[in-house]
Amino acid sequence: MLMVGILIVVIMGIIVLLIFGSEGEPLIGGERDEHGCLVAAGYSWDRTIGACIRDWELDDDELRAAGVAVDYIGWDGLTVVEVMIANCSGCFLVKLTNPEYVVLQVVLSNWEVFVGSFEDCVLAGFPVMESYPRQCNDGSVTWVEVLGSKSCEVDSDCVVFGRSGDCNCGCYNKGDLPSGTGGACFCEAPESCGCVGGVCEGVFG
Numbered sequence: 001m002l003m004v005g006i007l008i009v010v011i012m013g014i015i016v017l018l019i020f021g022s023e024g025e026p027l028i029g030g031e032r033d034e035h036g037c038l039v040a041a042g043y044s045w046d047r048t049i050g051a052c053i054r055d056w057e058l059d060d061d062e063l064r065a066a067g068v069a070v071d072y073i074g075w076d077g078l079t080v081v082e083v084m085i086a087n088c089s090g091c092f093l094v095k096l097t098n099p100e101y102v103v104l105q106v107v108l109s110n111w112e113v114f115v116g117s118f119e120d121c122v123l124a125g126f127p128v129m130e131s132y133p134r135q136c137n138d139g140s141v142t143w144v145e146v147l148g149s150k151s152c153e154v155d156s157d158c159v160v161f162g163r164s165g166d167c168n169c170g171c172y173n174k175g176d177l178p179s180g181t182g183g184a185c186f187c188e189a190p191e192s193c194g195c196v197g198g199v200c201e202g203v204f205g
Contacts, residue, residue, distance in 0.1 A: 010062075010184045015030075032099075033045070035052060035077070035078070036052060036076075036077035036099050037052035037079065038079065040204075041054075042054045043079055046063075048063075048067065049063065049066050049067045049070055049073070049080070050067070050070050050077060050078075050124055051066065051070045051078040051080050051096070051152050052077075052078070052080065053066060053073075053079075053080045054080075057191040058080075058083055061085075061092075062083040062085070062092070064111070065083050065092040065094055065108055065111075066080045066083055066094055067111070068094075068106075068111060068112075068113065069092075069094035069096060069106035069108065070081055070096070072113045072124070073096065073104060073106065073124070073125055074107055075125070076099075077098060077099040078096050078097070078098060078104075079096060079097045079098075080094065080095075080096055081095045081096060081097055082094075082095040083095075088109065088110075089110055090108060090109065091104075091107075091108060091109050091110035092107075092108040092109040093105060093107055093108075094106045094107075094108065098125075104123060104124060104125045105120075105122055105123035105124065106123075106124055115138045115141070115143070116130070116134070116167055117143060117146075118134070118135070118143040118144060118166065119144040119167075120143070121136035121137070121138045121143045121167075122136050124138065126138050126139070142170075145152055146163070146167070146168050146178040147176075147178065148168065148172045148173075148176055148178035149172065149173040149175075149176035150170075150171065150197060150199050150200045151173060151174060151196065151198055151199060151200075152173055152195035152199065152200045153198070154195055155193070155195045156174075156196045157173050157174060157175075157193060157195055157200065158171050158172070158173065158174065158193035158195055158200035158201075159171070159172065159173075159174040159177075159193060159200075160189055160190055160191075160192065160193055160202070161178060161185055161189075162179050162187070162189055163189050164187060164188050164189045165187060166187060166189070167187065168187070169185070169187040169188070169189040170171040170189065170190065170200075170202055171190060171193035171194075171200035171201060172200055173200060178183065188204070189202075190202025190203050190204050191203055191204060191205050
């Protein structure tokens with residue numbers, strides 16, 4: 001009977017170690033290495049870029065764009081999730097996450113970081129001032145949020161606002177459009193709009 005009790009204790013100890021690991025913390029499928037990279041998801045540390053990447057997904061230009069974006073954000077433990085190429089010279093949209101899985105986006109134009117709107121400023125990780133409207137400062141310019149409702153009840157509530165390349169282009173409630181385009185942005189306007197789950201959503205071809 002004593003042997004059975006000892007055996008049960010040993011088995012329970014093994015199960016606890018398997019679940020919690022040697023440090024007493026839960027082991028999760030998204031466990032990170034010493035650089036904060038999600039190895040199980042295929043990410044590894046790139047010393048040149050200074051972030052976690054999946055190098056087989058990126059060509060030389062995309063790697064260069066990722067490096068510019070990482071330098072610009074300047075945080076430790078960043079992961080380059082995606083690099084999208086735009087139809088202009090040196091134009092990219094780089095998506096990153098920090099160790100807390102907060103998504104950041106950096107827009108490049110001619111290989112330089114481009115911030116052209118309140119949304120760009122927020123997505124790049126700059127602090128937001130809780131004024132009304134809200135404001136975001138990128139270190140040199142303060143951007144003010146352009147208000148406009150996207151709530152809807154039926155498809156006819158929603159209209160396309162702006163053209164591709166305009167700030168704030170997208171789908172809005174026709175009764176509450178933003179006050180203006182606000183200049184050139186990395187923005188693709190949808191072909192049409194519909195009311196999906198109470199929100200105006202764009203349809204892209």
